[in-house]
Amino acid sequence: MVPPAVADFDSSDEKLRAFQDTIFRQDQPVLESQTPKLLPLDPRAELHTAADRASAAYRRFLGRRASRSA
Numbered sequence: 001m002v003p004p005a006v007a008d009f010d011s012s013d014e015k016l017r018a019f020q021d022t023i024f025r026q027d028q029p030v031l032e033s034q035t036p037k038l039l040p041l042d043p044r045a046e047l048h049t050a051a052d053r054a055s056a057a058y059r060r061f062l063g064r065r066a067s068r069s070a
Helices: 012-030 052-067
Strands: none
Touching: none
16 A cells, blocks of 8 residues: 555655656546636636635636736
């Protein structure tokens, strides 16, 4: 059994990075197949719950960043 990366203080950074890269490569086809490809930045476009707090903050960040580059 592989210990969770957040609790693995014995492995080298290189080993942990390789583990994360493996996970990201496994997730990539699923993430790239999702639609819509663009996140709705308007908070009223979806119903949010407390569990969505991090993703909602990320979307606010993206919205502010997009408005500055426009």
